[in-house]
Amino acid sequence: MRLKDLVSVEGVRDNQLVGYGVIAGLAGTGDKPQTFFSNQSLTNILTRLGVTVPPASILVRNMAAVMVTADLPPFAQPGTHIDVTAAAVGDSSNLRGGLLLLTPLKGADGQVYAVAQGPVVTGAFVAGRGGNTQTVNHPTVGRVPEGAIVERTAPSIAPTAHLRLQLRQADFITAARIVAVLNKNFGGGSVAHAENSALVTVTAPASYASRPVEFLAAIENLSVDPDRSAKVVVNERTGTIVMGRDVKISPVSIMQGGLTVEIQTTYSVSQPAPLSQGQTAVTPEVTVGVKEDKARNVVLKEGASVEDLVRALIAIGSTPRDIIAILQNLRVAGALEAELEVI
Helix, strand or coil: EHHHHHHCCCCCCCEEEEEEEECCCCCCCCCCCCHHHHHHHHHHHHHHHCCCCCHHHCCCCCCCEEEEEECCCCCCCCCCEEEEEECCCCCCCCCCCEEEEEEEEEECCCCCEEEEEEECCCCEEEEEECCEEEECCCCEEEEEEEEEEECCCCCCCCCCCCCEECCCCCHHHHHHHHHHHHHHHHHCCCCEEEEECEEEEEEECHHHCHHHHHHHHCCCHHEECCCCCCCCECCCCCCCECCCCCEECCCCEEEEEEEEEEEEEEEEEECCCCCCCCCCCCHHHHHHHHEEEEEEEEEEEECCCCCHHHHHHHHCCCCCHHHHHHHHHHHHHHCCCCCEEEE
């Protein structure tokens, strides 16, 4: 893999922005009168424009209060356009066709880094009336493509001759291989040094000392063979199993069978004869049925992988949930030589 896909440069990162805004122009699908902050927001906007209106006299059926979010790219310069996402925070049912009014977007430090405005695209619609409606996609979240303009330089750290590379997947072997590749390609054993499993420090050689951007571009294009830990991830809710290629299973024999016990209770009514002194009684009748399927056997030899196990279990008719249960039992028995993660 390219080094660019394995690491990120410390300080070169996105920054999240958030703001509170108003979408106008909705066709009666805006906030309801009980959403008080929508009335107050419209009142404040009109006041800044020189119109004084009491909040209680405003209907907001054609506008909606929204939270606006965006990602500020590293080194974004003033005037750059970025995409924004608007999500309804009141009881608006549809943002389709609305127009986002001028909204300042702030960073974690409280400073305004961009302002957003423009038509909202939802990619969804709601058709019908009353209780007979059809909804496609999600109509209360929309996007404004290139709807924000950057007003302040992004707080990114400019690259220098000393770089710190952060591994996206912390691993000691991968970090050591990255150091070896960097030292090999830039002549010398002092160019790169691994601080730990997730951080590699790099010092640019003399030929790149005054050209940190070119040096960063050169190292990002290097190829490194990353090491991956053996892991099996299962999702019991959906029956999904994801496994790595290096997952191995020790020699083991698996027997799987099904025992089904079914208990049924039926109630019979005992009716006395006419003109007799007896009383009507309800008597339960319990039926117990037991069914046991023949055990199915799977034998795995030395060096078998999880893929071999799954194929063998599918061949004997096991369901994904059976396979998940067997993998959990293999981990407890010590036969699964991998980390098992259940999500």
